[in-house]
Amino acid sequence: MTHHTPSSPAKPDPRFLRYWQAEAVRLRETHREPLDDAAELRLVLQGPPDLGDRILRRAGLLAEREGLRRHLLQWAASARIALVLVWGLALGAGMGTAAAALGTGDRPVNLALALLALLGAHAATLLIWLLSFLPGATPSTGLSRFWLWLTAKLARSPDAALAAQALASLLARARAWRHVLGGISHGTWIAAFTGALATLLVLLSTRRYAFQWETTLLSPETFVSVAHALGALPAWLGFSVPDGAVIVHSDGLHDLSAAAQAQWSSWLIGCVLAWGLLPRLVAGLASLLAARRRLRALDIDPGLPGWLELRDRLMPRHRTLGIDAPAPGPATRGPWTGPSPTALTGAHAVLGFELGPTTDWPPAGLPAWAHDMGLCDSREDRRRIVDQLRRPPQRLLLACDARQTPDRGTRAWLAELQRLCPHIDVLLLHGPGRTAIWREALDAQGIAITPSLAHWADAGPAPDHD
Template identity: 60%
Template sequence: MLQHWQAEAVRLREAHWGPLEDRAACQAALRLPADLQDRILARAAWLAEHGELHDRLVQWSIGARWALAALWLCACLAGIGTAAAVLGQGQVNLALALLGLLGLHALTFLIWLASWLPGLPDSTALSRLWLWLTRRLVRGPDAALAAQAFLSLLGRARAWKTAIGLISHGAWTAAFLGALPTLLLLLSARRYTFHWETTLLSPDAFVGATRALGALPGLLGFPAPGDAQIAASLGPQPLAAGVQADWSLWLIGCVVVWGLLPRLLALFACVVHLRQRLAGLTVDPGLPGWLDLRERLLPTHANLGIDRPAPAPGGAAGPVAPVVAVDGRAAVLAYELGPDLAWPLEGLPADVVDLGRCDSRADRARIRALLGAPPAHLLFVCDARLTPDRGAAAWLDELRRSCPDLRALCLGGTPPRLQAWQDILSQQAVARIPSLDGWLEHIGILRHD
């Protein structure tokens, strides 16, 4: 899940604040087999690890676990307090005791079951409280981004309702795990008398209710009082100690069977379903941000390898770029073009000097030497599929100061990437031309096809 979480966080960050510098990340991803999902995940993992986003996600995950533990601890303390309040000082009304221990639980459990019906809201008070506690525990840069990416991931996996159920059932399980030991401790240390109280209902109603509620606990060994003892519990006369013990075990059995066990089963089902949904996560290449990566991570042009044997050794290799001084009218320069983009440009006139590719610091030093006598016109050709960074901006500024007429030609790229290049070109006051023919027309040179 962490890989998909990182990928979603990177996607949202680029959607909010623009493309990241990912040249090295894409190069690392391209080393993997030609599978778009694996390459998107690899690119996101590289960006997360080198941009500290990975550490932010881990911090948010730890904070979310602590917030969940605090929420469940509070639920456990609430269960202890409810059990102590239900038993009171000695006289226990069984109807009120059941209502206090199981009433709210039954209502919220039914609401959770109904939440699976279409059209009902997905969030609950407990889930909102958990998110609020997490925001309090985890602050700083990218904290909100981590939460947004996590919720987006759960929504895309259709697991948000399951996650809400896990939070809710875990809290109720903790509450019952706090209430049951409290009931056992108080019932073992003090003497309580149990009775039914009613103004409208007949004794037969309590006999039927006791039998119905005690049927399943009886299968687990929790005894229930007989019919005569149930009817006697409606009267003012005190009952025998053995009958009070049966009522105590009946009450505990009802809490175990109708309270703890349903929550445990629902919690287990949520954990299993959540793991299955998250294990089936896949990358949707059609999402904004990932759609733009297809051409860069799965290029349509690939290097087919060596098509002829290497020449026999015997002489030094020729220079990769011209070594003559650039004192002519026009020159062209390739800036970090992808290997699938051919260079020099097709149809380049012979009287236009080719400065070659600029891919490293050594290339920049070589080009600076060639620009000792700068040309009147220079065309800066860039790969618009890559995101411009501060190094590109500094290089453009240096070229603009050396050459009187600097223009830029962007090859390939999606609208967001082209806009990023347009922004940096505007900042450097460099005009962008649409094609090589347009530049040649601008400088007054005819193209020779």
């Protein structure tokens, strides 16, 4: 597989975006095949020796290389547009509800029905949100589902579904999903009440309305108690509350003064503000603060699938610590040359493929009669090996790292070796790793996996060296 040099952004990614990228890469590698990360791994291992930081760094490099970071940003932009559209619709709905509650002014406004129209759905959904905190309750709301659906319609990138899944998984693991969805819902209601209050102010300032209460079951004293109870908080905020005599005479059978109608107007606006907008502002702020607090506590869980397999590769046990004393002999050594093509003819040979600098080579237990062809880690090594295989060995054992991914470049190299050698076996080191993926790729090319070096050595007679 051809790689371009991993590029770094001009400035560090926001913290949440780094974790979102890591979760997206984890889900992609878990549900699909692991990504080839040889170049990125070399850069990551040069950084600080913290497993969480290395997981984030690796994910950032892979997300940049695969275009996943761009797709996440596109999804986030679509989500913001969808949120603006949802809040715009809520603003219009609030304006329409307020206009419908007041009517055209041709007939008196029924206070009970107007209040029910302005606050009824809000009270029900606020109660549902509070009940969502009970154990086992789902945090999702209709408004949040509509937002996610609209975002999916706007986001058309190839990884749009992966972006949404990674976001939901990350927020759920941080226990912030409930608060984020709650914040979206409360924000929608804030927009609706903003539109409703603006419409009430405009209509009540430009039209003459008459207010009355109508009831068959309730007594006037009951309505006085209800009106005073609902008006207690608005009165504390400075809004007018009609006295008992005005409330009793607002039954539609008596004529009320303009001042009394103004008191009812102030009472209605105060109730919408005090029992509608303010609770949503408080709940929205609480959701925002709770979500921020939980997201600040985000961390990498190395035990999750997709990250658990990275521990040995990101935190290698064998590390170069430096030179204690000069090695004897020449200060420099030339490039590996390996056996001559003539020596390989009809023999048995072993070749290491992309095993990394920390691998001990040749492997322990290599028979004396097996020719060591060295390590193949670069294009120069491949040209050298192809030159040596002009007269191929009878059998070639290719030692590979089971933790790596057999990408298209690996499969092409295996096909090249098959063209040059009559018989190839593969020995997977550092297993289990991605053994299942290796087995699938090798089976497709008709290459057998040998369980051990000893098994390979015993599979046929050793060449005669006498």
